[in-house]
Amino acid sequence: MGMTISQKILAAHANLQSVKSGDIISVKLDTILGNDISAFMALEELEKIGRPPLQAARNIILVLDHFTPNKDIGTAEQCRVLREFAEGAGIEHYFEGGRSGIEHALLPEAGLVVPGDLIVGGDSHTCTYGALGAFAMGVGSTDLAAAMVLGKTWLKVPETIRINYYGILGEWVGGKDLILYTIGKIGTDGALGKTIEFYGPTVKSLDVEDRLTMANMAVEAGAVNGIMEPDPVIQNFLADRSRRKGIYFTSDYDANYEQELNIDVFSITPQVALPPSPGNAVSVQEASGIKINQVFIGSCTNGRIGDLRVAAKILKGRKADSRIRLLISPATPGIYRQAMEEGLLKIFSEADAVILPPSCGVCFGGHLGILAKGEVCLSTTNRNFKGRMGHPDSKVYLTSPAVAAASAVRGKITQPSSLT
């Protein structure tokens, strides 16, 4: 019996010839990622057992991105604890201030993830790195703490669902629309505890950013990880970013899939996920006209340069409707600089957008752009759960940067094609 990409990565890190779904294995980790929320709690946990020595300090990456720039005294104290810990433990990959950005945009940009890596991260969207052919899964603070100490973790090899995308994408349709459509089809527990392997000619035709957007939301379908076959597109992307070469695993032709789905992308239109579930995908036509108070373009899902370019294309020479607040956050300082050099920030500013620093704050209702009772936000993020971005009675609709930008101009959910 052949193996999938995920199984091959797991077997290699378990020092086994092969693994199959359901096996409980112990694996050595290439990267252990924490942020200012998860790593702080992990340190508290380690404190309770007397701070054992870290066997994997070299593999730890700390990114302060959630309540940063520090929201208040409490969060500033947490960041201080992490900073002191990083200094004391000699953590080389520590990111804060103007060197930090949203972790899942920052790591690929910095070349810190390569194909074949096995990664755990104290953040559910760690699954983003599957786009680079890595096995990456989100964990909580205790798993993170144990991984920091041992450099290993244990897991049950997941079953895999392969989704084969074929056909040509329509106008204003991209990775975000494909993943929202997919979650709408299989449900928020459609891949519960499983691996999603994104496959097929359409996936191969996507650039790295669209792939990252898709893998990012695998967890929204309940998946442990999402993964894609690394190819020359990934190789080119990493060429001048990473010193590590990586291992380009592919799935065997006789690998075992729990389920295989085919999605013809030709008929997929720009998508909107209605509150309060990322699984409530509808076409933008069905949602058009819904009034909004705020538009947010950013996050680990859609805060990359390509996303900002799409938004700028629509916003150029236009203004956000006077009744709404338009917030735009480049996901990393590198993206911020690129947007500045390309004149995108000028376009955004002239469109009356608030340009925010790279931060996870808006997306998870932590700080920056919190919603009042009854307010509605159209957002390029990944979750629209009840009260996600503020008051429990506020609402979030999820969409792509194109729909978000067009809707900002009109003050209501709008098809991008109706503006151009």
Add this chain to the structure above:
Amino acid sequence: MIFRGKVWILENNIDTDMIIPGKYLSFTDPSFLAEHCLEAIEKGWSNKIAKGDILIAGKNFGCGSSREHAVVALKAAGISCIMAESFGAIFFRNSINLGLPAVEIKEARKRFNEKDMVEVDLEAGKVRNMASQKTYLFPPLPSIVLDILKAGGLLPFIGKTNPNNFPASYLRSTLSS
């Protein structure tokens, strides 16, 4: 490991944002988190929970964010065990890791009424509804999971075993039995 308590019933797809919203993630004090646990469903939800009470939920309980604060909050609110039709994968690990048993039971929400007294026997894979006098079976948890729960969570478990053996050789010996 046997748990007795009265049950509280929740819907499908209770996400961790609902269990503890993002605005509280800069706090780690268990009693503070308990105070705000599930407040989006009912203000002061945790006030009605007695120590040892058991949570029954539908499918995909704990989906979404990896925040372990969600487990801390439920535990500190007094919840001793969670039974759901299915769990978010990260939440399941977090729950076990903090020593809060999480058990999958088919059609969990149909088998109990709110405030029924129940008894859960983790090792036997049995739950008894004392009100209806009916017993339901569930697939027993893997031995690694039971051992972590018995130790009171993952970190105490690591402390008890030889860290150098964790978890590979330990797992192999447990699984081969």
